[in-house]
Amino acid sequence: xxxxxxxxxxxxxxxxxxxxxxxxxxxxxxxxxxxxxxxxxxxxxxxxxxxxxxxxxxxxxxxxxxxxxxxxxxxxxxxxxxxxxxxxxxxxxxxxxxxxxxxxxxxxxxxxxxxxxxxxxxxxxxxxxxxxxxxxxxxxxxxxxxxxxxxxxxxxxxxxxxxxxxxxxxxxxxxxxxxxxxxxxxxxxxxxxxxxxxxxxxxxxxxxxxxxxxxxxxxxxxxxxxxxxxxxxxxxxxxxxxxxx
Amino acid sequence: xxxxxxxxxxxxxxxxxxxxxxxxxxxxxxxxxxxxxxxxxxxxxxxxxxxxxxxxxxxxxxxxxxxxxxxxxxxxxxxxxxxxxxxxxxxxxxxxxxxxxxxxxxxxxxxxxxxxxxxxxxxxxxxxxxxxxxxxxxxxxxxxxxxxxxxxxxxxxxxxxxxxxxxxxxxxxxxxxxxxxxxxxxxxxxxxxxxxxxxxxxxxxxxxxxxxxxxxxxxxxxxxxxxxxxxxxxxxxxxxxxxxxxxxxxxxxxxxxxxxxxxxxxxxxxxxxxxxxxxxxxxxxxxxxxxxxxxxxxxxxxxxxxxxxxxxxxxxxxxxxxxxxxxxxxxxxxxxxxxxxxxxxxxxxxxxxxxxxxxxxxxxxxxxxxxxxxxxxxxxxxxxxxxxxxxxxxxxxxxxxxxxxxxxxxxxxxxxxxxxxxxxxxxxxxxxxxxxxxxxxxxxxxxxxxxxxxxxxxxxxxxxxxxxxxxxxxxxxxxxxxxxxxx
Numbered sequence: 094x095x096x097x098x099x100x101x102x103x104x105x106x107x108x109x110x111x112x113x114x115x116x117x118x119x120x121x122x123x124x125x126x127x128x129x130x131x132x133x134x135x136x137x138x139x140x141x142x143x144x145x146x147x148x149x150x151x152x153x154x155x156x157x158x159x160x161x162x163x164x165x166x167x168x169x170x171x172x173x174x175x176x177x178x179x180x181x182x183x184x185x186x187x188x189x190x191x192x193x194x195x196x197x198x199x200x201x202x203x204x205x206x207x208x209x210x211x212x213x214x215x216x217x218x219x220x221x222x223x224x225x226x227x228x229x230x231x232x233x234x235x236x237x238x239x240x241x242x243x244x245x246x247x248x249x250x251x252x253x254x255x256x257x258x259x260x261x262x263x264x265x266x267x268x269x270x271x272x273x274x275x276x277x278x279x280x281x282x283x284x285x286x287x288x289x290x291x292x293x294x295x296x297x298x299x300x301x302x303x304x305x306x307x308x309x310x311x312x313x314x315x316x317x318x319x320x321x322x323x324x325x326x327x328x329x330x331x332x333x334x335x336x337x338x
Numbered sequence: 339x340x341x342x343x344x345x346x347x348x349x350x351x352x353x354x355x356x357x358x359x360x361x362x363x364x365x366x367x368x369x370x371x372x373x374x375x376x377x378x379x380x381x382x383x384x385x386x387x388x389x390x391x392x393x394x395x396x397x398x399x400x401x402x403x404x405x406x407x408x409x410x411x412x413x414x415x416x417x418x419x420x421x422x423x424x425x426x427x428x429x430x431x432x433x434x435x436x437x438x439x440x441x442x443x444x445x446x447x448x449x450x451x452x453x454x455x456x457x458x459x460x461x462x463x464x465x466x467x468x469x470x471x472x473x474x475x476x477x478x479x480x481x482x483x484x485x486x487x488x489x490x491x492x493x494x495x496x497x498x499x500x501x502x503x504x505x506x507x508x509x510x511x512x513x514x515x516x517x518x519x520x521x522x523x524x525x526x527x528x529x530x531x532x533x534x535x536x537x538x539x540x541x542x543x544x545x546x547x548x549x550x551x552x553x554x555x556x557x558x559x560x561x562x563x564x565x566x567x568x569x570x571x572x573x574x575x576x577x578x579x580x581x582x583x584x585x586x587x588x589x590x591x592x593x594x595x596x597x598x599x600x601x602x603x604x605x606x607x608x609x610x611x612x613x614x615x616x617x618x619x620x621x622x623x624x625x626x627x628x629x630x631x632x633x634x635x636x637x638x639x640x641x642x643x644x645x646x647x648x649x650x651x652x653x654x655x656x657x658x659x660x661x662x663x664x665x666x667x668x669x670x671x672x673x674x675x676x677x678x679x680x681x682x683x684x685x686x687x688x689x690x691x692x693x694x695x696x697x698x699x700x701x702x703x704x705x706x707x708x709x710x711x712x713x714x715x716x717x718x719x720x721x722x723x724x725x726x727x728x729x730x731x732x733x734x735x736x737x738x739x740x741x742x743x744x745x746x747x748x749x750x751x752x753x754x755x756x757x758x759x760x761x762x763x764x765x766x767x768x769x770x771x772x773x774x775x776x777x778x779x780x781x782x783x784x785x786x787x788x789x790x791x792x793x794x795x796x797x798x799x800x801x802x803x804x805x806x807x808x809x810x811x812x813x814x815x816x817x818x819x820x821x822x823x824x825x
Contacts, residue, residue: 156727156818177731184729195724195822199354209728211343256728 102165103264103296104130104153109162111148111320122148124320125162132263135290135297137307140317146300147268149317153298154187154266155179167263184213187264188257188295192272194249196241196256202228203237206256213260227255231285247278254285258293265289267299271306283310339734348741355714359742362703362710363750369703370754370798373696374790375761380692382762382785384685388654390478391681396605400649400661401446401672402426402434424668426644434649437663439656444471444618446646449537449626453614455506456532456592463505466629467537468612469621470497470603473650479603482779484525485596492619496533496593500600502613503528519600533593535614538586538627586627700798703750704805707743711809714742715816722813723821736814743806744799751798755791762786 111123123145130136138146151157152164155171158179164171167186174182183189188209196205206224215223228234231251233244241249250270257265267286271279287310290297301307307314308328316324339347352359391397404426424430434443447469454462474480475487488495500520504511507527512518520528593616602612616624628645649664651657657675664671715722722735762784770780 151819154727156822177733180726180729180731180734183727189727191822195720195727197721197724199350208725211347212339212725212729212731212734214340214343217342260729 101131102129103132103134103167104128104298105163105165106149106153107163107165109149109152109159109164111145111152111157111159121145121320123152123159126317126320126322127162128315128322130296130298132296133290133294134313135287135311136299136313136315137311138298138300138315138317139302139304139307140323141302143319144317145320146317148320150266150268150298150300153264154189155182180212184209185260186262187266188260188262190250190253190257190265190267190270192269194241194246194253194273196249196253198241201238201240202233202244202252202255205241205252206259209256209260215260223259224255227259228252230258230289231255245278246274247281250274250278250282251285254282254289258289258295261293262295264296264298267297269300269302271301271303279306286310339730339737344734344737344741348738348745351714351718351738352742352745355710355717358710358713359746362706363746363753365703365706366700366746366750366798366802367703367753367757369700369801370751370794371757371761372699373693373797374755374758374786374794375765376692376696377689377790378758378762378784378786379765380685380689381787381790382766382783383688384682385785386781386783387681387685396674398441398651398654398657399673400651400657400664402430402647402649402664403645403670403672404643405668405670426647426669427642430667430669431644431647433667434647434664437649437660439652439660440649441652442471442473442648442650444469444648444650445622445644446648447618447621448610448612448629449621450629451614451626452536453506454534455528456534458506462534462536463502465502465614466610466612467535467621467626468615469618470615471618471650474604477603479599479601479605480597482519482600484520484522484598485529487597488617489596491617492623493596493617494591494593494620495596495617496535497597497599497603497615498528498533498595499602499611499613500598503598505613506533517600520598525598528595528598531595533595533614534590535593536588536590537624539589539625540627541585541587541625589624591624700801704801707746707802707805708809710746711739711743711806712812714739715809715813718813719816719821722816723818726816726818727822732814735816736810739810739813740803740806743802743810747799747802748795750802751795754798755786755794758794759786759791 106126106128108125108127109123110121110125113120113122126145126149128136128149138149140146148157152159152171153166155166155174159172162172166182169178169182171179171182196202197208200208203224206227207220210220210223224237225234228237231254233248233251233255236244236248236252241252244252250273265286270286271282274282283306286297286299289295297311299307299311304314312328314324314326314328315322316326404424431443431445434440449467451465451467452462453465453467454460470488472488472491480487483497484500485497488497498506500518501511503520503524507524509524519525603615649660651660654675657673661671661673661675725735766782766784769783773780
């Protein structure tokens with residue numbers, strides 16, 4: 094289900110270029126990538142390390158700005174946004190999970206999940222219910238007072254997922270979400286992401302270097318190499334096993 | 339971000355690095371303390387000086403003389419203008435009392451007497467007798483009085499100088515410093531004892547006076563005697579009848595010694611050394627002949643006049659205005675208010691220097707804030723990246739750091755104000771112990787006004803916030819992609 098019409102389109106990148114300067118040489122991390130993701134689609138960005146997949150994800154996340162090209166997410170071009178608008182985009186439109194979880198170690202799970210709502214200025218009364226709901230959804234409702242160091246890696250990533258969805262974003266961006274987890278826990282996390290993708294109709298863009306994982310969960314595989322888009326593949330296998338919607 | 343979220347986040351950050359932030363806050367506290375301590379010393383010294391000068395009676399007293407009085411050169415007044423001169427009498431005294439800000443008007447009283455202890459035999463001591471108005475008990479001389487001030491404004495009591503006390507007890511005078519207190523033993527020999535003071539009362543002369551010494555009339559009669567047949571004789575005798583004269587009646591009074599002071603109270607503009615003081619009202623009621631009263635024999639004034647009146651002004655600042663008012667009434671005045679202006683200027687400079695030195699410590703402390711916050715950025719690099727990824731704007735991050743700096747400023751300021759006050763108390767205490775060992779009177783030269791506390795707090799917050807400017811903007815500019823890069 095690729096996006097043809099604008100109303101069904103969640104994210105579109107148009108000839109996005111992002112160069113990094115390293116000493117005297119310029120490294121083209123992302124070099125003219127055009128990509129479109131429809132609403133509710135689950136896209137896996139695949140490629141070797143240094144292929145530019147994480148850079149592309151950061152550009153879509155609004156953490157970085159492209160040198161040229163356009164990134165249109167939910168109808169707005171990120172390249173033309175002010176930094177305040179970008180921050181607002183990050184807090185309301187996208188949710189992010191990382192390989193290293195990136196929970197604040199000094200905060201309890203409750204506080205970690207509450208954090209995005211502080212920036213979104215959600216009223217305090219509402220926060221408690223939303224934190225509870227998000228932690229329920231990832232199965233951590235009994236761990237609210239624990240600190241990240243007191244729980245397992247899988248639980249940490251689940252908490253990070255709860256944090257990513259607490260502001261009810263339309264897009265979930267995941268950067269190697271199972272990279273630091275064993276395969277069983279990784280599968281649990283991926284199942285959870287797929288469930289969010291389906292029940293909440295969130296567009297998921299996931300960076301991974303594990304093709305098997307991508308084939309199992311994503312409905313489209315996008316291959317990057319040296320910053321360029323080198324291939325795209327509809328996941329027919331997924332259709333075969335009846336997992337596609 | 340809402341205010342309470344900002345406070346909570348900044349607060350937890352401060353708590354997380356508790357020791358480091360406490361030390362930084364302590365540094366600010368020490369800086370503020372040094373500023374408060376320095377300034378309160380300056381202010382305290384100024385207050386002490388003003389208090390001392392105020393009590394010396396030099397800066398709030400105006401000397402008023404009649405323009406008839408040719409004592410001009412001594413008090414720096416212009417030549418007498420006889421034509422329009424007004425007498426310095428009770429009416430004038432009363433009119434001065436009515437002027438705004440005038441606390442007290444009293445004559446510059448100076449009589450002579452022969453004084454001896456009631457129990458002593460032989461000749462008395464011929465000495466100047468002065469008076470003290472009721473306000474004189476605030477004079478610094480009474481800070482370590484042996485005994486007390488007069489019990490009432492016209493009590494038959496006397497206050498003597500310690501030096502005179504030694505004379506009365508036939509002790510040798512102190513060779514170097516006459517302002518040395520009596521020993522308690524010597525004081526006990528004098529306090530409560532009675533002095534016999536022989537003086538002359540001024541009594542209006544009447545023709546029927548026969549028992550008293552008619553000095554003035556006798557002198558005039560003597561002047562008439564050489565050429566009784568002279569043509570001018572009738573004129574002369576006519577004028578002698580018109581000129582008010584007075585008799586000097588020898589009197590004796592018994593005065594109880596109630597107080598002994600080391601230095602002259604209300605020294606002010608008094609001339610010479612006055613070793614014995616009576617209550618002003620008592621001396622006036624006794625009608626004692628004053629040393630300078632010979633004027634009255636030559637002056638055509640029926641009423642009692644004063645040689646000089648001391649006008650004591652309630653507020654130092656009001657002196658020029660009161661002086662002008664008195665001049666307009668036709669009298670000569672003298673004050674040294676300009677000298678007090680110079681002293682104020684000196685203290686302004688002193689305060690400025692103390693502020694500069696005090697601020698140096700605060701400047702060093704502000705570097706501590708910069709250091710602590712820059713360290714915090716390095717430490718919380720990832721956390722800042724996370725916050726930005728979760729939607730924190732640059733402004734949010736900046737405000738968190740700014741708030742942390744401000745909190746350290748407020749806490750440091752409060753700590754410093756308290757610490758400065760304590761340092762002040764301790765130094766004051768220590769110095770007073772030292773002063774007492776050196777046999778000086780303890781003084782309170784430390785003063786922390788409330789405005790200084792508030793100013794120190796505000797200054798501390800301002801310094802802290804400006805110290806937070808650089809770290810806050812650096813944190814806000816942090817690239818989240820770099821900050822979140824895998825370790």
